[in-house]
Amino acid sequence: MIARDEAIAAIVARMDDTDLVLSTTGMISREVFATNDRSGNFYMLGSMGLLSSLGLGLAVLSPQHRIWVLDGDGSALMSLGTLPLIATERPPNFVHIILDNEAYESTGGQPAISASADLAAIGKSCGYRHVDRVASRDELERALDAYPPDAGPRLMLVKAAIAPVEGIPRVSHAPAAIRDRFVAHIRND
Structure with a gap:
């Protein structure tokens, strides 16, 4: 397994200034x-399970931007009905990354059912254009480089370790400020 913060660093390194990044609640x-931290990031605070729907809407309405949805396994499980909708709409600019540590880490590490509910297989059966399962830094690097930016919708299941990182700050922007700077970023492109 790869440490989640290491996976996030590798993913973020692949983004350019026009990419929009949506990250789910909690540690992600x-x-x-x-x-x-950048204006093209939207931090979902306190609304678990809604990120993939928001990402789909943005992908359809903003085809000039590549949309990166960084989801957790618990959040993805809460919104399973969105996966077939994403696959049906087929936005080519949509990259759905599920960081799966098989736990609800932010609330105490309670086990999630993703250990037995295969989110990659679910994404494949829903019809995502490309589905990858990765568990190491090398596999993640290869998967990130495997397709051109318009090869979506893509789902990448990253098996991540529960590895608390000391000193990770909370998002210091207020929800309204996150929204406003994100909208301004989209309008300025």
């Missing part, structure tokens, strides 16, 4: 914020 948003 905190680690994206600590790794590369």
Whole structure:
């Protein structure tokens, strides 16, 4: 397994200035914020399970942007009905990355059912154009480089270790500020 913060750093390194990044509640948003806070990032605070729907809407309405959805396994499981909708709409600019540590880490590490519910197989059966399962840094690097930017919708299941990182700050922007700077970023492109 790969450490989640290491995976996030590798993913963020692949993004360009026009890419839009949506990160789910909890540690994923905190680690994206600590790794590369930018106006093109939307940090979902307190609304677990809604990120893939938001990402789909953005992908359809903003085809000039590549949309990176950094989801957790618990969040993805909460919104399984969105996966076939994403696959049916087929946005070529949509990259759905599920960081799966098989736990609800932000609330105490309770086990999630992703250990037995195969999210990659679910994505494949829904009809995502490309589905990858990775568990190491090398596999992640290869998967990130495997397809051109318009090869979506893509789903990448990253098996991540529960590896708490000390000193990760909370997102310091207020929700309204996150929204406003994100919208301004989209409008300025």
